[in-house]
Amino acid sequence: MTAAARRLAPAPAGAGWNAAVGAMVNPSDRRGGTLRLVSSADVDSLDPARTYYVWVWLLQRLLNRTLMAYPTDSGPAGLVPVPDLAEGPGQVSDGGRTWTYRLRPGLRYDNGSPITAADVRHAVQRVFAQDVLPGGPTYLVPLLDDPTRPYPGPYRTAEPLRSVRTPDEHTVVFHLNRPFSDFDHLMAQPCAAPVPRHADTGADYGSAPRSSGPYRVAQHRPGAFLHLERNPHWDRATDPIRPALPDRVELTIGLDIDELDARLIGGDFDINLEGRGLQHEAQRRLTADDVLRSHTDNPRTSFLHFVSVQPHIPPFDDVHARRAVHYAADKILLQQARGGPVTGGDLTTALFPPRLPAHQDLDLYPTGPDLRGDLDAARAELKAAGLPDGFEATIGTQRGKFRLVADALAESVARVGIRLTVKELDVATYFSLGAGHPQTVRRHELGLIVTDWGADFPTEYGFLAPLVDGRHIKHNGGNWNLPELDDPLVNDLIDETLHTTDPEARARRWRAVERRVMEHAVLLPLVHDKTLHFRNPWVTNVYVHPAFGLYDIQGMGLASGAPTGNDS
Structure with a gap:
């Protein structure tokens, strides 16, 4: 048994592997203490109008x-x-x-x-x-x-x-x-x-926002920490949502991802707020130890991990070049880059997650019975694009699992002569000023972009419209329609869904939207995400929120005797 496992108490009654998925672990109304959070990336903004993480x-x-x-x-x-x-x-x-x-x-x-x-x-x-x-x-x-x-x-x-x-x-x-x-x-x-x-x-x-919730900003040093204290004018009697149990909330920012995992498991922090899940080294350590494993959750988050294929960056302005990437993708290798079927996600060839009514089994670019890629089909598409010997391109990514996916895709498509150069962008600004900024994409000639996406709200519109509706393209940053798809038919079909009251008819229209988008071959779906999260046993009211796919920190509290302070 590891030292960390000896330090941890056995899982409380009702806890264990995946216990915080669909249920609450350690229910308690105890007030007090400091909830210690950690993230590798910085807060994108404390201005409620500007945040998108x-x-x-x-x-x-x-x-x-x-x-x-x-x-x-x-x-x-x-x-x-x-x-x-x-x-x-x-x-x-x-x-x-x-x-x-x-x-x-x-x-x-x-x-x-x-x-x-x-x-x-x-x-x-x-x-x-x-x-x-x-x-x-x-x-x-x-x-x-x-x-x-x-x-x-x-x-x-x-x-x-x-x-x-x-x-x-x-x-x-x-x-x-x-x-x-x-x-x-x-x-x-x-x-x-x-x-x-x-x-x-x-x-x-965002540097000095007013607070209407139970906490307000006490101190904030971007890239280092964010400390929250109680809002003295918040009234629990007016708030049906938030128990507001801790006296303080402290977020440590900017740790290396492997150091973050090690210190989280070691007890320096209570919860990883960022919620991207444990990295591969920590995954192997926890899944091999019964005590540590009992403090982990492996939810299906409904996030889609995918690669955007950019039609405004040559040679991907030719649909055949885009389709060649789809056919050449080794889905098994890409799933392994995410962590494998247990902690990396469920393989998918469609966009909508299974919990949405419009989900369908859609596979326009089958990659063979072993899912390792249809290289003959990929070569045929390259020939149709006038590029029988392949081509060079750049794939944008960030460190961690995103980088592993980029490397796996580069290995996949190299088999048909597509030679990818991997370009790492800054983690903290990846979605605001990096991959999500059209000028950055053009400046670095990013023909492919590794990303993931979770619905802004849990409906078909909240999931897919920001990714594919041309009216959602943002030119000043924070753009999620990465391929800048502006297909009038897609836009019109989306509008039709908003006027359709019959649920089944609305689902059919959304399936038509999805099919049309996939015909453009601008989104390469990889997995519907699963992540491995670690919860320290002294944290109370821990559960994965179904609308966000992550731990809901606003409900959390701390058991008596929980560690206090932070030496980071």
Whole structure:
């Protein structure tokens, strides 16, 4: 037995391997202590309008409240947003175009000032200021904007957004330009967290944000640490979501991934907030030790790990060159690069995860019965592209598992003469200024990009639209439509889904969207992710949130006798 295993107590009753998937480990209402979190990457932004990392969205649940929020629930109910700042779900009228919310009484920021409906409207207006606040989701823009008179955001005009009304201090009314049945989900995103206009410093707001949640920023040194303390004006009686058990929350930032794993298992930290899972060395160590293994979870996260094939970077502007990569991919080797079938993910040739109704068995580019690649088909596509001897290209990635995937794909396609150079980009800015920035992609001529994606909210629209809808392309960073696909048929089919009330008919339309996207061969799906997470036994209320696929830190607490302090 290892030293770390001897230090750890046996798994509590009801705990064990995968015990926090679909259930809560160590339920407790004990208050106090310091929850010690760790991540290798930095927080992308503390401005709720600019963050897009899923783990930072979980962090935002400590700092900010929204009209709606996902409940503290480990089961299917966790997928359905419930009222948070609002007294109830959105009241829908005008054929699904008008949504009305009323705020709970007695809501305050961390400085004691009241939270008003105007603050919610101002937060929504900030989403339109992409020239000042790039990086976050922009679903609200096409739903609330007037194409004949585009709203420039609150920094370019004093005129309010006309599609959002505040008839009194407690009521917010949204007038959508088309029906959108998932609107409650949008009101659960961080960008909908209230921001008082008098405290808004534009691009600098993330350095000193107001807090509407149970914690506020005590200290923040980007790239090093983030410390949170209790918000003295948060009232538990007004908050049905957050137990707010620890007195402090401390996040250590920037550790090397292998050092992070070792120190987490050694007890220096309680939970890895970033949630990318243990690296291969730590995986082997934990799965070989029964005690350590009893403190791990291996959830299906519903994240899609994939490679984007960039049609605006030659020679991938030819669909045959893109298809050659699909056929040449050794799926088994790529799955092994992720960690194998147990901890790396379930192989997939489709985009939608199995839990969504539109999931289908779609395989337009079969790679042979052994899944090692159809090299004859790949060579035929290269010949059709006028490149029978292959070509050179660059694949963008980051360190860790992403790099292993890039190396595995390079090995796969080299068998048909495609010679890839691997380009590592910065981890902290990978999605905001690296792979997610079209200018960076062009500057480095990244013909292929390794990435993963989890739904912004757990519906077909929340999963696929940001990846393939041409209206979601962002040119200033934070772009998730990496191939910059702008197919009018795809866009029109997506719009049809929003007007379809019959669930089966809506699922059929989404399947048509998926098929059309795969015909373009711009996304190479690899696995629907599974990750191996480690939870120290003194952490209470541990569960994998079904809407996020990661541990929900806002519900966590600490058992009596938990370690305190951090020497990092």
